[in-house]
Amino acid sequence: MLTKFGAVRTRNAKMEMVYCLPAELGVPTTSSPLKNLVLDIDYNDAVVVIHTSPGAAQLIARLLDSLGKAEGILGTIAGDDTIFHHPPRMALR
Template structure:
């Protein structure tokens, strides 16, 4: 995807109150991108880290993390993670508001070979489930070393 499309996509997310991918597509069509389909929009949402969240009026809408520009940095997620704790079964990662989806995506990218079975993300909390054979305390410590 070219830089013009990416820039336009980011402008729409920042400026419009789009609550669905259909609304994003309509805005892109208005701005000269008539052949954009849902799968392209979905890929851009993932690529840019856009998340659906409630605005001050309580409406669900797509938005970018407040520190999206920091994503170009070497360790962009470090500033978004507040704490990493575990018990005998699950690791809980607390993040800045709106950053949990980005953190979860990063953790999911490690995969089972690193001991992560999967994640569940809310707005500011990520639950990390280790694989059966993973020492949860060791994994939790490894994540703290990497992200804190």
Template sequence: MYDTPDLDSVSVDDHKLTEVCKKLLQQQSFTTQNKLRQALVDLGYSGISQSTVSRLLAHLGVVKMQNACGKKAYCLTAESTSVRVDSSISSQIELITNNRSLVVIKTHPGSAQLIARLIDIDPHADILATIGGNDTILVVPKHVKDVDRCEQVVRARLGA
């Protein structure tokens, strides 16, 4: 078994491994480093140790967050990935509306904080703040007069 060199001095192979790891994290949910290591081995990266996976995760700025199913899983941070909303996120949304001053998003229980974070990851000029509870998100528009435009921005971000 070989050990990958320090990722601060990445070689072409290390760069490819980093990109493959990043892509796996964007496409799948991993609850342990060993499951991610096994996925890399399955893709032909034999000899990957747990410490190599740990260094990859640190290099990519990966954090462990609670997912929509309530399990802790490894997630790329805003600095390391662009937001990509798919049907599994939009399926968690029950309602998006506004009351002429705030945009209100009703979600399935336990999904609101994750969805609020997705809105916050890439700041938009029309959004001042988001507040995520258990099943409700309040989105505060920068200006109340632009609440309809703020709602449209939220809908576009969430694929709703």
């Protein structure tokens, strides 16, 4: 099961055998560059869909929500790797 996610066995600092994920599959952090986390953005008249690397959607959605309505963020819904953003009506014009 772990190999399905790309995990490999390696030794840690205490020389114990542990499983590790490759860096590109690791959990994103606040120090991860945004350009590495946001993969694609698509939109229509009602919604903006943002595709992120796995596990990054909630981090990006929280950042967007912190910008607030003044910056065109009415609200977001985040899953694991997808964000739905509904812009205020004024932002669509």
